[in-house]
Amino acid sequence: MNLTRHGGHVVAEILAENGITRVFGQDSPEWLFAVLDHEVFTVTITRDERSAGFAADAAARLTGVPAVACGIHGPGFTNLLTSLYEARESGSPVIALVSGIETSKKGRGAFQELDQIAAAAPIVKFAERVERPDRIAETLRRAIVAATSGRPGPVLVELPNDVMGELQPLEPSLAAAAKLSELHSATYSVPDGLLEVLTSARRPVVLLGGGARHVPHDVVARLAERLGAAACVTAMGRGAFPEMHPLYAGVVGFMTDRADGSGAIANVQMRDADLVLVIGSALDGVTTDGGRLPGSDSRIVHVDRLHSAPIEPRDGEMRVLADATEFLNAATTALGDEVGEQTSLRQQELAVAWAQVESAQRHQADAQSESILPSRLLVELQAHLRPDDLLVCDAAYSSVWALSYLRQGLHFADTVAGRGAGTLGFGLPAAIGASRAFPDRRVVALVGDGGFGFGWGELETIARLGSEVTCIVLNNSVFSYQRLWHELNGTQARNLDFAPVRHEQLAEAVGIRGIRVVAAGELSTALERGLASGPSVIDVVIDPTELPPFRKERHIGK
Numbered sequence: 001m002n003l004t005r006h007g008g009h010v011v012a013e014i015l016a017e018n019g020i021t022r023v024f025g026q027d028s029p030e031w032l033f034a035v036l037d038h039e040v041f042t043v044t045i046t047r048d049e050r051s052a053g054f055a056a057d058a059a060a061r062l063t064g065v066p067a068v069a070c071g072i073h074g075p076g077f078t079n080l081l082t083s084l085y086e087a088r089e090s091g092s093p094v095i096a097l098v099s100g101i102e103t104s105k106k107g108r109g110a111f112q113e114l115d116q117i118a119a120a121a122p123i124v125k126f127a128e129r130v131e132r133p134d135r136i137a138e139t140l141r142r143a144i145v146a147a148t149s150g151r152p153g154p155v156l157v158e159l160p161n162d163v164m165g166e167l168q169p170l171e172p173s174l175a176a177a178a179k180l181s182e183l184h185s186a187t188y189s190v191p192d193g194l195l196e197v198l199t200s201a202r203r204p205v206v207l208l209g210g211g212a213r214h215v216p217h218d219v220v221a222r223l224a225e226r227l228g229a230a231a232c233v234t235a236m237g238r239g240a241f242p243e244m245h246p247l248y249a250g251v252v253g254f255m256t257d258r259a260d261g262s263g264a265i266a267n268v269q270m271r272d273a274d275l276v277l278v279i280g281s282a283l284d285g286v287t288t289d290g291g292r293l294p295g296s297d298s299r300i301v302h303v304d305r306l307h308s309a310p311i312e313p314r315d316g317e318m319r320v321l322a323d324a325t326e327f328l329n330a331a332t333t334a335l336g337d338e339v340g341e342q343t344s345l346r347q348q349e350l351a352v353a354w355a356q357v358e359s360a361q362r363h364q365a366d367a368q369s370e371s372i373l374p375s376r377l378l379v380e381l382q383a384h385l386r387p388d389d390l391l392v393c394d395a396a397y398s399s400v401w402a403l404s405y406l407r408q409g410l411h412f413a414d415t416v417a418g419r420g421a422g423t424l425g426f427g428l429p430a431a432i433g434a435s436r437a438f439p440d441r442r443v444v445a446l447v448g449d450g451g452f453g454f455g456w457g458e459l460e461t462i463a464r465l466g467s468e469v470t471c472i473v474l475n476n477s478v479f480s481y482q483r484l485w486h487e488l489n490g491t492q493a494r495n496l497d498f499a500p501v502r503h504e505q506l507a508e509a510v511g512i513r514g515i516r517v518v519a520a521g522e523l524s525t526a527l528e529r530g531l532a533s534g535p536s537v538i539d540v541v542i543d544p545t546e547l548p549p550f551r552k553e554r555h556i557g558k
Contacts (some may be wrong), residue, residue, distance in 0.1 A: 007164030008032040014140045022059050022325045024052035025070025029099040031164035033119025047457035049076045053083020054426050055433030057092045058416045064214040066093040073099045074112025087154040090420030093147040100160035129158040133166040150305050188326040190334045201275035204229040210236035211280020212324045217242045219328045226335040229341030232266040234287045235419045244409035246347040251403045254289040260360035261404040261549030265353040271295040278302045280324050371543040372520050378405035380523040385411040388445045390434045392416035394427030394451035396481045400548035435467040445471040450479045462535045464511040470538045473503045476544035506536035
């Protein structure tokens, strides 16, 4: 028997056979990084394991294909956990591979020893330590199945150094490979009773969450047209419906409910709906505006791969266990090709509503202010973005502005944000992941200075890679959401203001183009320069008092 390969080769083979070729991390597990073929794998060394996880999360969400996040055992593993939590809440299939102390030292107080499986288990869908070399392939294949089955999510495999280093035979394992293309082969047909519920609705709404992001646009648009339904998306469902389609009704939830927010349309549609067809959303508190949506008279049909959300169903709610694409294909086939008058009337209604929102946005942006209003920045940005751009947003304010002021198909092709768990620090490393997944596309990252401060070090990564990333920093020198919480609850905000930071100089320190903007009249020229070829950071000093498009008065004391 010819023993010529070790565990690193085995892991690389399993990843490659499943088309999982984007790897982010810090050169650990070392046996794997030593043998990764750069003709097959896109390997990205980040400055922090948390960044590796965010980058892998973004790449996986944008492509629908799992990506790998790696880290060294102990503190590297704990750094990675934050990003795995975001991936879990976002339904993102991240494959986390971490090293582990040698089996002979386990339980003996070895340096950086930690029960990593116990720590990860509450966060990931699958967590297992490999104790024998002949179990590496089998364990990794099971992890990939777990990551991509049901509701996608992160998994973790611990690969001890001695197990990975032991030589193994060249013969392939007898265990069958569970390739991604074979995992979701079930078909679905729409029951007659459900079809009658769909067709009898007079004011239907289709609500699309993150679980519907990779449904083909023509399929979901065809369903909305057949039903004459307004199509809303959740914050995590951006990109699930073509947003320039005349039936698109905006982003639902409390974060967009001001007159200049798309929720001014979406929330009204949800409130007045007699039927809400929910696809790929858990109907969390943000989406339902704290339980206010849909309206009390709305019937809900809830389609998802897995109904595990801790939300009690309404009276009369129908829960359908099905893959989103398979359900939509079956439903559109059953509904036929006829588009009724209800569709035309709904389109006219929504066109009027969008005109009102866009007018409110221009009015908001034109308000007098001594400093740059975020709304002015977003309106200026509308004129400089391209339909094929990729938009990445951090959590907090930056993503909330984008929910209402920027539209897929006009200002970007696809988007990801750290809104699954609201994880600050997501934006910059996620932009790296987006750029590595789509190296020929321009990536625009919209981040607040609070979130940007979590990962300044990744500017070096962007410079080293020469990534086509433009990072726009909303610099208001404060943790804005925390200050807002104190305002809403009548308490005093303390210690939340930052020292002045010249973010453009941080960029210049690693050889990236840096631009600083302090006056509204400079915005257009700065955006034009910053969005030119090559990486850049645009530091925009904004008014810290303007809130994103939600109605503050509705949340005081709640």
